Amino acid sequence: MDRIVWWLFSFLTLYDFIPGLISRVFGFRVFRRGQAGQEIAITFDDGPNPEYTPRLLDLLKRHNAKATFFVVGAKAEKHPEIIKRMYDEGHSIGIHNYVHRSNWIMSPRTVKRQVQRTSDILYEITGRRPMFYRPPWGILNLFDFAQLRHYQIVLWSGMFGDWKVKTGEEKLYRRMRKQLAPGEVYVLHDCGTTFGADERAPEMMLAALSRILDDGDRMGLRYVGVGELIEITETIKADEKERRAAGGKQEGRNGRSVPKPGPMKRLVVWLWMQWEKLFHVIFRVKPIGDGDFMHYRIVRYSGKELRFDNGSVLKRGDKVLEMHFDNEKMYEVGMNAKSSVHIAIRVIREVQRALPDMAKEIKRIDKDESIKALYGVSMINRGAEGLGFETFDLPKGLFSIMTQWYLKLLMSIIHPEGGGRVRKHRDTIEPRIIAMARERALSWESGEKSAEISEAYRSKRPGLAAKE
Template sequence: MEIILWIGFYFLTFYAFLPALISRIFGFRVFMKGQAKKEVALTFDDGPDPVYTPKLLDLLKREGAKATFFVVGENAERYPEIVARIHEEGHIIGIHNYVHHTNWFMRPRTVKRQIHRTSDIIKKITGIRPMYYRPPWGMVNVFDYANLGYLQIVLWTSLFGDWRKRLGAEKLYKRMKGKLKPGQVFLLHDCGSTFGADRDAPANTISALERILDDGRKMGYRFIGIDEMIEITERAKNKGVDTHMAARRPQVNSDESIVENNPSIGFMKKLLVSVWMAYEKVFHLLFRLHPVGDGKFFNYRIRRYSGPPMDLRANATLHSGDYIMEIHFENQMLFELGMNSKSTLQIGIKIIREMERTLPDMARELAKATNGDKVKALYGVSMIHRGAESLGYGTYDLPRGFFSWTTNIYLRILIRVIHPSGNKRVRERGETMSPRMLIMPREILMTWADESREKRRPDRERTVKADIPKQKASEVEEASEDFEEGSIGKLV
């Protein structure tokens, strides 16, 4: 049963939930907010609709506004004359799958086929292939990043629930007015025929939008397509005026400690982070994780090891069936590190300091845990390599298989997201960035139980040097420096 739960957890996490969360929180490989002074991007999903899309086009033409329409392929195929009009009147056409199904429940090949089919339909009508894609409900899966590299994935800054008729035009207008600011990407709907939508809800959307366009004109705003918003944003970034990213950069004291700026995040990001943290709590309950110390950084569980035999330090061998203390990082901590750190140096220093600070708590926790007396080793999986040895760990390659593959994907996505030059780092050093098992024999872990920090460091350094007599002391120090300058990881 536990194996089934693990497989289900990893599938949902790595294939669907995690990519969507990363995209929404960090904007990874997606566009969702512009950097503009007077421009707002209007986007419409689910059409074209034979009743409401023409009325919407009439309104946009009358007000001199441009927009982006993410069309459902089967609707475009059914109403090609409306798609042609959208194109002829200077609006942008994007893809919203051939049918309105979420990517979470489709195979990568199916998603790709739906997108290609819709692209062919649009090209046949307009003569131009679309460059933009919005997955239904904004839900991407992990393969969308690679399979859709030729398309720009577009999400949104604000959505308003306009697919529900009962919301009413007045309440919808007030919601839209509250978000009417430069750089916004509004998500609206010109069709109410999809699952969960009300057929005549777009009537409220058109009514509220008419007032918003009037308000925007009085405020000096322009309503533009997503192509122009992306172009404006890229120009702003190239000029170095990305104030949002500047606000996220932490200060570093002379002792290299991180001073957090407490960057602000929007409501949607807070909501998604809350959902992810709740999901993590469910995981904790399912696998009975317990906090280490104050619980801010690490959790653990006692379980039986199920891998190949591993020769450990202190002349010990770990066999399948032996008890281990499995350590997990807190996702809240990883999120805060990602939001408040600008380099792997800062993240690496923070991780090694917290690990060093928490190891005595781990040793004391092991002494009182159920089956703790049977535990043979402390165990985790991370991208931390040589530097972990200075704490008493041994590092070992992960056996090839499903767990190794999914963990590798997760950690590569993680470093792309939380490191400022993560994409470049993965491209240039990807072959050296592989997750490894970190295993510390019980005997070494228990030496941390009662020692002060000042006493621990010389002792563990002597232990490390004794375990690798052929390596010079300077090389050991070099290995530790290499960790602090170049590694990042997550114990899973």
């Protein structure tokens, strides 16, 4: 009997307690607090609620405040019109499981199913996959870090007891006011029907939040989504690292100092660029449109079958327009970027600019409609789904191993932090297939979709749009 108890205790410690401890105390693989000059992130769990969430959205709109909603999939499925409004008004949407159940009492497979089901629901409503995940009660199990590696796990720096009516509006306000500062991540609740909460508690939360938003406006704070706060934080950290580094600097195009490549790196870059030119000649890689950032070639797809959300299927032997970045331009972007986030933003924007030209090129050269998709493999894939791409895991095998080696070598060359960035983040930097079905690609032909995406980007990230 003692052995069984000891085994159970050991299992629970490994599966539940230790992962929770290292994520809460040490912040391992999670985002809890940012660094910012005037930005703060307010997040809401457990919704949407048909009574309180629309009132909350009205309040946020009056203050031009953006928030992040970690929604329960079953409730999102029941109230898609509220989710659509969140998205249309520029708020970020994350996953809070399909039902509000702790990851400690669910198997890894069940957690994965809950997350995927919620992701599918949100994609069906908004046309975009969520990037952020918060487990109920902030509780993680041992396997969450590995199987949810494509999501940014977000916890909080401030929790205030807003789910209990007995807290009271005044006490809740004072608690929130005490932590009202740039970089904080508040967690509040726009639904009181979950276990342990009071159904009318959101009424008190809304009253206290209204006062906090007024205070923040007077202090000059900006209420932003978690994604923007993460981007600002990474930029500040990159700048601080540069200021600490002494010597070996050169001035970048944007006026900031960047690390000066050593002679060995300059040689490697030169050899790489020669290979780039040879590759373009041998494999007949052509530029897209008037730009020189994106190139393409038409090839036969040779991987495993890919199923797109619109029902179409990419099969082995189908023709695809294979996308290629110009590595010389990528190197210039990397050496003038503040962080990997800025590299990703630049790349996504260049792809966005090129998509209308890709659509026109498909119509020009493909009279028999045999090109089935746009296709590429890239380590810079975060944000691609916002442009209409779908991402897939690389099939395991020699191709996957060689591709990972090649792209990590490329990243170590183009990134301002060099190979150190790849070694430090080898568990999160992962190449994936990015592909877009033909019909969706052709929808970019008029350029209207590009303008729509640009406007959505500016409305959600005004600070970054101004800096870029």
